[in-house]
Amino acid sequence: MSPAPLMGAPSLEPPKPVPGCVECLRLATARLNARTRGDFTTATDCDIKIRKHGQGHQ
Numbered sequence: 001m002s003p004a005p006l007m008g009a010p011s012l013e014p015p016k017p018v019p020g021c022v023e024c025l026r027l028a029t030a031r032l033n034a035r036t037r038g039d040f041t042t043a044t045d046c047d048i049k050i051r052k053h054g055q056g057h058q
C-alpha cells in the first residue's frame, strides 16, 4: 500500500474515518472486520458509506 497519490486518477484510497465521529468509527470497525474475514464486498461497501457519510462533516 503506497500513500503516493497519482495525478489525474480518481482517488481509490480508502476513506479515512473522521476522529471523534461515532458513525465513522462504526463503519471503519465494520470494514476492518469484513476485511479480516475476507469479505471484500462488505469492506468496499463500508468504504463507500464512510466516503458518502464523510461529506456531511464540514
Ligand SMILES: [Zn+2]
Pocket: 018, 021, 022, 023, 024, 025, 053, 054, 057
Ligand atoms: Zn463520520
